[in-house]
Amino acid sequence: MIKRIKKSISLKVLTSLVGVTIFVFAGTGVVVNYYNSNVLNQNINKSLTDNATVISKDVNSFFEQGGTLVTQMATNDSIRSLAEAVQTKADIKANANYATVLKSLQNIKATDKNASAVYIALEKPSYIFVDNGKDSPADWDINKRQWYWDTLKAKGLYYTAPYVDALTNKMVITIAYPIFDANGKSVGAVGVDYLIDKLPEIMKQYKAGETGYTFLLDTTGTFMYNPDQSKVLKEKFTDAPGTAGEIGKKMISGENGVATCTINNSDVYAAYAPVKSNGWSVATVITKSEVQKQLVTFNTILITTYVIGLGLLIVALFFVTRKILKDIPKLLEVIKKVAGGDLTSKVDVNSEDEIGQIAEAINDMNNNLNNIVGKISANSQNVSASGEELSAVISEINRQIQTINAGTQEIAAAMEETSASTEEMNSSSALIKGAIVNLNSKAQDGNNSAIEIKNRALNMKKESEISKKAALDMYREKEIAILRAIEDGKIVEEINSMAGIIGQIADQTNLLALNAAIEAARAGEHGKGFAVVAGEVANLAVQSTETVQNIQNLVGQVKTAFENISQNAGGILEFIDKKVTLDYDEMINRADLSLKDANDVSELINDFSKNIGDVSGSIEQLVKSLEAVSAVVEEVASGASEIAGTVNDTKVSADEVAQVAEAQADLAVTLNNIVNEFKF
Known part of the structure; x- marks a missing residue:
């Protein structure tokens, strides 16, 4: 297949275009997938965050409703007067406000069906005044009620951890508010045992997708609501391994946000928001697989579209390349004939595109080659005759070179004698020069002495x-x-x-x-x-x-x-x-x-x-x-020797030229035979 592609222009063009198209489609697909994934994640994060915020507000409203009841009780004048006045248990029912307070407690309970019990904890008599009017149990001791002291410490509205009420056997929390006298000293607290069995209904109202769910944590990280009832009041989300436990710690610290984690061996997106009234926190969860399912569906559609488009493009490119390259075989046939020596072949192509221009250029090339071969054939005979004449001229030159060589050798001998005389004169001059230099040195010493005397x-x-x-x-x-x-x-x-x-x-x-x-x-x-x-x-x-x-x-x-x-x-x-x-x-x-x-x-x-x-x-x-003079003599002698050598070299070159002339004549004959092989 590879050899076939290498030998076919149409297959090369088609393969290149298909490769580029696949690369473009793949790059576009990656970009689109990345963009869609980001958009999908942003939408999921926003949706989960909105749900978590709405749920936290609903749960907060639920608890604030109970807190409003308790706050109203704490500001009731009759209740405050009773709490400040009584000193002993006997003083309670004897107090003038007893009946009014009892009626107020019963009315407050009637206003909210989630109020399981409404009561007043009196500090000095260590007595709990309940809305049903029953006496406080004999063993009831306010000093042993931790919620009371936590309420005093809070100095305001206080929510306890949830617990199962012994009388109703239902899940409740205590909402309490301290009562202080005019001197700022604690005299008691008002409280409501508030049913929280409505919370699951609030939590179930919100669900993201098919696998999404919500859960609720108290201030310790314990599940207050979870679709898996086995975890409610028994497990702490903060104890979960990995990122899930870190998210649980952020939830009980009052933070909000979105993160990914693993819950029950499933990778999920989780958004969480705090319940401002009592410090609890809600979370909405959806599995990653459900979120990615939408992206997989979109990618499947996108890939299918790309495959269909690529198939149609390949078919279109196949026919287009065949249409464009249909004249290539004609060009190839003429080129093969020219390679075989037939310079009379012509290409018959009517196209005006690049292929048509190539065909026209091939025809022009044949015409030019035809003319060149004709000229070579005509001139090859002249070259052969000129070679023979050149060989005769070289023979005459060789005879003249021998005469020049003899005269040059005589000049070289005379120059050697002149050079010897010049060297003797040069030696005498050197001795005179040395004496002059010595005399000049003595004169310089005398001058230095005169200068020294002058300086002194x-x-x-x-x-x-x-x-x-x-x-x-x-x-x-x-x-x-x-x-x-x-x-x-x-x-x-x-x-x-x-x-x-x-x-x-x-x-x-x-x-x-x-x-x-x-x-x-x-x-x-x-x-x-x-x-x-x-x-x-x-x-x-x-x-x-x-x-x-x-x-x-x-x-x-x-x-x-x-x-x-x-x-x-x-x-x-x-x-x-x-x-x-x-x-x-x-x-x-x-x-x-x-x-x-x-x-x-x-x-x-x-x-x-x-x-x-x-x-x-x-x-x-x-x-x-x-x-x-000596240098000139030496140069002349050297030049004479060089002339002699050059004359000898010239003779050798002349002999070589004679041989080349003979070879040229032979080549001219061979060239003429080769040209005769062409058809023109």
């Missing part, structure tokens, strides 16, 4: 100028300081004058002291104290006179020393100004002379080096010329 002279000049400047700066600075010090030394004379004045004052003080002593002696006993003071003053005057003399002696010595220093300092300044400065100038002048001599030597060496460079350049130019 320049440095000596700079250092002398710097030293001279430093000496002059110090000379000017110290000259000013010394002159100022000499000027300041004149104060010694002032000190000497002041010492003389102090001496005169001391002499006068001594005279005053003598006068004071005389006056004290005249005063007798009254002048003794004054005589002592006068004696002390006289002593001080004598000491002052001696001190002044010492000062004058020291000042004289200082003056003499200062005059010596001033004379010596003046001599030093004069030495620096007249001797040191001139020595520095002499050093600078000598440095300038050394610098000038170094420049002259450097210029002389540079000129010498330049002349050596010119000679070296000429020698190098001569060497280059000799090298160029």
